[in-house]
Amino acid sequence: MNLSQLGTPVGPMTRVHGGFANRMYRLDTDQGSFAVKELNLADRRSTYHVEDVFRFEQAAFAAGIPMPEPISASDNTLVHRWVDGEKLPEAPVSAAYAFEIGEILARVHALDVEWPHKSTEEPASHDWAELAERAAATEQPWADELASHVETFLAIAHFVDTCERPGPVVLTHKDIQPWNLLARDGRPVVLDWELSGMLDLSSELGSTALSLAKGPGFDHIEPTIFRAVLDGYVAGGGTLPPPGPSWFVFMIGGWLGHTRWNILRCLAGTEANTGPDLALSQESASNGIRGLPGMFARLPQFETLLV
Incomplete structure (x- = not known):
């Protein structure tokens, strides 16, 4: 370069x-x-x-x-x-930080930027049984766990394909997660915009608010932090879409696709010249196989955050 x-x-x-x-x-x-x-x-x-x-x-x-x-x-x-700042810990952020993220999203969605590409989502993959067989044949460390969850992964794929998105569709960052944020003097800095594009508003808000309101896993979720993101969005001039499972379908579908992508990198068994290291792909595959079924089971609990 x-x-x-x-x-x-x-x-x-x-x-x-x-x-x-x-x-x-x-x-x-x-x-x-x-x-x-x-x-x-x-x-x-x-x-x-x-x-x-x-x-x-x-x-x-x-x-x-x-x-x-x-x-x-x-x-x-x-x-x-380069921007210096503090990485976010695996813990709920402060209410003030969450509120400001909501305001930032409202400002981003209000930008008048032409986007020539339609909002398109690829159908979820349904080849989980085949992936489990290949994982067993190549002796992946998570092969047995994947095999035990094949039906759950198929159910997740069905949910992603069939969940109704109410709109509106907005041009947005699409990946405001703790690993794409810094804290500078206690205030947010938004990194890594390369996934930007059109997305259903409820999916953007639900993914962002949930990720900032929880610690590792989903056992500890702070409803006040989740609501602070939404309050900030309204204060910034945004209008909240109706409640429903669409608030979480993009986060679940994104993690499903990310897990499958890393599984394929692990099955290849070679260190690629670009992208994450093979060790990180192994960790991401394992985390997805272990975490996605639990996340999907908590969908009704997540929806109570919207009330």
């Missing part, structure tokens, strides 16, 4: 580990510090509209959304100005 436009390096570019889909590096030059993201194009789960996402980011940054400044984008590389 040609990064000469960023200035003269003052040290080697260093890998920042932990990315779930792409690979991140930090580059320090005489013009500042930059986050250089190498996109995984080899086995992406969806099309990445690099030019349109970059234009959306520029509009959000110009509108004052707290985020890293977008510097440049090419087919396989994104560059943003």
Whole structure:
């Protein structure tokens, strides 16, 4: 990748580990510090509209959304100005932080940015029995657990395919999760915009609010934090959609697709040149196989958060 436009390096570019889909590096030059993201194009789960996402980011940054400044984008590389901040712990955020995230979402949804791509979701995959057989044949450490949950994964796929989305559909970030957020002086900074696109509003709000209101797993959910996100959204000028399971279908479907994608990377058994390390794919596959059935079983509990 040609990064000469960023200035003269003052040290080697260093890998920042932990990315779930792409690979991140930090580059320090005489013009500042930059986050250089190498996109995984080899086995992406969806099309990445690099030019349109970059234009959306520029509009959000110009509108004052707290985020890293977008510097440049090419087919396989994104560059943003480096932002220092604290990573969020696996715990419910503060009510003030949650409220501000809601306000940020309302401001993002109010941006007047043309998006030439329709909202399309690929049908959920139903090949879980075959994946379980392949996992057993290749002696994956989670093979038995996957085999025991095949019917549940098929039920989840059916739910994702059939759940009614009430609308409206908005242009949004689509992945405001704790791992895509920083706290700077206690206030949010929104990272990693490359999944941006059109999404049913209830799915965006439900996914965001639930992720900020819980700790590890789903045994500890703070309803007041969940509601703080929604209160912030209304205070920022947004209108809440009607309650229902659609608030959580995107989060469940996204985790289902992410789990399957990592299972396939593990079944391949080789270290890919892009994307997460094989060890991280193993961890993600195991977490999904263990966590998704429990999450799906709690869907009625999640819906009570909307009342």
